[in-house]
Amino acid sequence: MPRQPASTPVSAPNSAPASAPASTGHRTHPAGSGHASLRRANLSLVLRHLRDEGPCSRSDVADATGLHRATVSSLMAELIQRGLVREVGTARAGAIGRPRRAVALDGSHVGALGMEINVDYIAVHGVDLAGRVLVERRIAFDAMGEGPDRSLVELGRVARRAIAEMRRAGAAPGGIVVAVPGLVDIGPGVVTLAPNLGWDGLPLAERLRAELGGFRAPVGVDNDANLAALAEFTSGVAAGTPDMVYLTGEVGVGGGIIVGGRLLRGADGFSGEVGHLPVNPTGRRCGCGRTGCWETKVGLAALVRTATPHRAYESQVKHRVRPGAVPAPDPEERVKEISRALAAGEPRTLAAVAEVGRWLGLGGSILVNLFNPRVIVVGGYFARLAERLIPPAQAELERLVVAGPAARCRFLPSNLGFGAASRGAASMVADHIMDDPAAIGLAPAARTSNGN
Numbered sequence: 463m464p465r466q467p468a469s470t471p472v473s474a475p476n477s478a479p480a481s482a483p484a485s486t487g488h489r490t491h492p493a494g495s496g497h498a499s500l501r502r503a504n505l506s507l508v509l510r511h512l513r514d515e516g517p518c519s520r521s522d523v524a525d526a527t528g529l530h531r532a533t534v535s536s537l538m539a540e541l542i543q544r545g546l547v548r549e550v551g552t553a554r555a556g557a558i559g560r561p562r563r564a565v566a567l568d569g570s571h572v573g574a575l576g577m578e579i580n581v582d583y584i585a586v587h588g589v590d591l592a593g594r595v596l597v598e599r600r601i602a603f604d605a606m607g608e609g610p611d612r613s614l615v616e617l618g619r620v621a622r623r624a625i626a627e628m629r630r631a632g633a634a635p636g637g638i639v640v641a642v643p644g645l646v647d648i649g650p651g652v653v654t655l656a657p658n659l660g661w662d663g664l665p666l667a668e669r670l671r672a673e674l675g676g677f678r679a680p681v682g683v684d685n686d687a688n689l690a691a692l693a694e695f696t697s698g699v700a701a702g703t704p705d706m707v708y709l710t711g712e713v714g715v716g717g718g719i720i721v722g723g724r725l726l727r728g729a730d731g732f733s734g735e736v737g738h739l740p741v742n743p744t745g746r747r748c749g750c751g752r753t754g755c756w757e758t759k760v761g762l763a764a765l766v767r768t769a770t771p772h773r774a775y776e777s778q779v780k781h782r783v784r785p786g787a788v789p790a791p792d793p794e795e796r797v798k799e800i801s802r803a804l805a806a807g808e809p810r811t812l813a814a815v816a817e818v819g820r821w822l823g824l825g826g827s828i829l830v831n832l833f834n835p836r837v838i839v840v841g842g843y844f845a846r847l848a849e850r851l852i853p854p855a856q857a858e859l860e861r862l863v864v865a866g867p868a869a870r871c872r873f874l875p876s877n878l879g880f881g882a883a884s885r886g887a888a889s890m891v892a893d894h895i896m897d898d899p900a901a902i903g904l905a906p907a908a909r910t911s912n913g914n
């Protein structure tokens with residue numbers, strides 16, 4: 463499995479003996495004292511060595527990392543205590559080497575919880591560090607209609623249930639990352655602006671931590687498309703493709719851009735807001751307050767509106783901004799309805815999907831001119847309707863891109879479904895644990911007293 467892409471390498475303060483590996487681009491934890499940060503960097507170094515090389519002896523680790531053997535023993539003791547490493551019998555170094563006790567990464571006691579809150583659902587994806595999926599669920603929830611306070615309560619409820627299930631499976635979460643469709647200041651975990659949720663300056667990480675009471679592991683927030691792009695890069699249909707763009711296909715449309723194997727974040731972390739590319743200056747008003755954004759032509763609401771103009775979808779969207787409104791129909795249900803209409807050859811739906819496909823190709827051509835990706839992976843409803851959407855999108859892309867077919871960029875449907883962002887969020891938590899193993903709680907035996 464390719465390592466996750468990164469925008470910034472982890473700093474290894476006070477010169478850790480070997481260069482630290484790349485991370486997912488989240489800011490690292492505050493440096494703290496020189497000694498503490500050096501120890502953190504060394505814990506990470508040792509843990510990543512075990513992940514990449516498999517079981518080995520302490521002296522093998524010392525030789526490979528350049529750390530003193532006594533230091534490695536001390537680091538191993540802490541990693542064992544935190545439930546991240548276990549003794550696995552013996553390893554023999556070479557034909558003449560004496561058998562030595564070997565240690566290995568033990569992912570089974572530590573979990574990583576990824577969540578996503580989107581316009582009309584909450585998704586969770588909980589894994590242990592060995593990659594076992596412990597919780598995977600998506601529930602319909604009208605986040606836009608309920609407003610931030612009620613959404614936080616519901617997010618907390620869903621998180622508590624997932625944490626309890628993961629603990630029952632033996633893996634206490636060593637962190638949570640929540641995917642949000644909007645601009646996120648990932649340092650403090652503040653949602654700067656999420657137009658389709660109506661959130662503005664929401665300190666989501668702090669609020670969720672408060673909802674979770676005694677949860678002591680790190681809670682982070684990131685953009686949904688960035689996290690989905692990470693999931694695609696590590697385990698999706700275009701895994702390992704160093705230049706790719708991922709497009710969410712929800713009510714809003716976001717982009718995660720991977721260039722040269724690294725997630726592109728930009729100066730403030732706000733890159734990838736492709737849904738608000740102004741493609742139609744005389745068009746409709748967007749959730750962001752501007753006019754003619756790309757998502758007003760290709761978002762799920764645009765498709766439903768075009769396919770079924772006389773049904774009440776649009777007024778439903780407008781009217782459910784009041785708190786306590788009836789939850790909106792599950793997006794899955796809307797997409798199923800459209801799929802059924804397509805299968806039945808319903809002309810208005812066929813025309814609507816073809817038109818959305820052309821707009822998808824038009825916006826895609828801007829991205830190809832800018833980033834020259836090899837693949838544009840489309841998720842959400844785009845993937846579900848790929849058979850009908852991609853042919854017109856691909857034709858329009860090739861017509862409009864300055865390099866034409868020479869750009870060799872293909873639209874590909876994601877196979878990760880609506881869960882891509884929460885899956886990427888879980889893999890980011892796992893990567894954080896690799897970056898800073900000391901940030902998680904102690905091993906299960908020590909953990910039972912504080913509930914974490």
Ligand SMILES: [Zn+2]
Pocket residue numbers: 737738748749750751752755
């Ligand atoms: Zn917009």
